[in-house]
Amino acid sequence: xxxxxxxxxxxxxxxxxxxxxxxxxxxxxxxxxxxxxxxxxxxxxxxxxxxxxxxxxxxxxxxxxxxxxxxxxxxxxxxxxxxxxxxxxxxxxxxxxxxxxxxxxxxxxxxxxxxxxxxxxxxxxxxxxxxxxxxxxxxxxxxxxxxxxxxxxxxxxxxxxxxxxxxxxxxxxxxxxxxxxxxxxxxxxxxxxxxxxxxxxxxxxxxxxx
Amino acid sequence: xxxxxxxxxxxxxxxxxxxxxxxxxxxxxxxxxxxxxxxxxxxxxxxxxxxxxxxxxxxxxxxxxxxxxxxxxxxxxxxxxxxxxxxxxxxxxxxxxxxxxxxxxxxxxxxxxxxxxxxxxxxxxxxxxxxxxxxxxxxxxxxxxxxxxxxxxxxxxxxxxxxxxxxxxxxxxxxxxxxxxxxxxxxxxxxxxxxxx
Numbered sequence: 001x002x003x004x005x006x007x008x009x010x011x012x013x014x015x016x017x018x019x020x021x022x023x024x025x026x027x028x029x030x031x032x033x034x035x036x037x038x039x040x041x042x043x044x045x046x047x048x049x050x051x052x053x054x055x056x057x058x059x060x061x062x063x064x065x066x067x068x069x070x071x072x073x074x075x076x077x078x079x080x081x082x083x084x085x086x087x088x089x090x091x092x093x094x095x096x097x098x099x100x101x102x103x104x105x106x107x108x109x110x111x112x113x114x115x116x117x118x119x120x121x122x123x124x125x126x127x128x129x130x131x132x133x134x135x136x137x138x139x140x141x142x143x144x145x146x147x148x149x150x151x152x153x154x155x156x157x158x159x160x161x162x163x164x165x166x167x168x169x170x171x172x173x174x175x176x177x178x179x180x181x182x183x184x185x186x187x188x189x190x191x192x193x194x195x196x197x198x199x200x201x202x203x204x205x206x207x208x209x210x
Numbered sequence: 211x212x213x214x215x216x217x218x219x220x221x222x223x224x225x226x227x228x229x230x231x232x233x234x235x236x237x238x239x240x241x242x243x244x245x246x247x248x249x250x251x252x253x254x255x256x257x258x259x260x261x262x263x264x265x266x267x268x269x270x271x272x273x274x275x276x277x278x279x280x281x282x283x284x285x286x287x288x289x290x291x292x293x294x295x296x297x298x299x300x301x302x303x304x305x306x307x308x309x310x311x312x313x314x315x316x317x318x319x320x321x322x323x324x325x326x327x328x329x330x331x332x333x334x335x336x337x338x339x340x341x342x343x344x345x346x347x348x349x350x351x352x353x354x355x356x357x358x359x360x361x362x363x364x365x366x367x368x369x370x371x372x373x374x375x376x377x378x379x380x381x382x383x384x385x386x387x388x389x390x391x392x393x394x395x396x397x398x399x400x401x402x403x404x405x406x407x
Contacts, residue, residue: 079295109334187391194384
């Protein structure tokens with residue numbers, strides 16, 4: 001915990017943005033909140049739905065949870081975070097169902113499950129709430145943005161190679177790998193994309209060294 | 211006899227065919243965290259199965275007493291978190307009072323075993339698909355055991371996945387996803403999918 005705190009203090013705004021978007025990307029590097037990605041994101045519209053619902057629920061849950069006093073024991077604090085998530089879910093659900101009712105219905109149980117995502121349960125205590133309020137907001141914002149960007153990229157790629165469509169319109173792909181539309185294909189694609197991110201990061205590092 | 215047959219079928223379905231990780235990816239983030247240490251695997255598995263079993267029983271009675279369908283469905287997560295939180299607190303209190311050594315041993319990971327997508331997901335799944343009390347209970351235990359099976363299967367190869375021998379780009383998390391994908395493909399076969407020739 002102390003080690004985490006030291007790392008957090010040392011982080012500049014530039015590092016926070018770089019880490020959140022690339023180096024420690026929540027989805028492609030840390031493996032956070034991947035169940036809804038694998039199960040629901042098989043097209044760009046569905047990726048947008050997940051990005052919108054995740055951003056809305058996570059941002060407000062973390063924002064409100066940051067005011068929970070540290071004097072309360074951890075056992076109770078963790079329940080309070082989950083409870084705040086469930087309360088944020090109510091207006092978020094009403095708002096999203098008003099604008100995108102069909103897409104939200106297609107998310108099934110993975111929409112309410114966002115209330116106890118890894119950001120709220122693990123990352124809040126180990127990283128976010130150790131930072132100053134300003135830095136915390138910046139970190140949360142860019143972590144959510146990094147996750148959303150990865151989800152959208154994943155959605156586009158999975159839709160093109162798995163269904164041969166773009167925005168649910170046939171684009172005439174010569175070969176369609178329908179296995180990528182299945183849950184296990186989702187795991188495989190995520191693994192490949194995570195490896196590609198490593199290659200990109202390594203290339204950036206080598207270019208900087210030169 | 212019919213009851214025993216149903217119990218075996220339901221258990222097989224929830225542990226293998228509809229495995230919480232391989233068929234629904236529920237709790238994958240938790241699996242990544244937990245698979246690191248093989249030391250606490252048994253205790254963790256036991257506590258996840260215990261929690262899924264208890265919350266399944268409570269969910270059954272809550273479903274019988276309150277109508278959570280219709281417009282009330284947006285409050286379902288609130289109810290489930292209340293149930294989960296109560297079970298979590300009561301379990302910790304009982305352990306603290308009656309088995310302090312066990313309490314000290316499991317308090318490090320009990321919150322991970324209670325507040326994860328596999329447990330909350332189990333509550334949503336069983337309330338959607340189960341009807342009888344036995345269904346709820348067996349499915350609840352089965353989901354817990356299925357999760358433990360997936361964690362164990364990952365923990366077994368954890369060292370190899372993070373080995374220096376693995377190519378840098380794939381070492382660790384990427385390889386773990388590919389491994390879960392391959393296992394998922396094998397488990398997918400249990401649900402009776404046929405290739406189109």
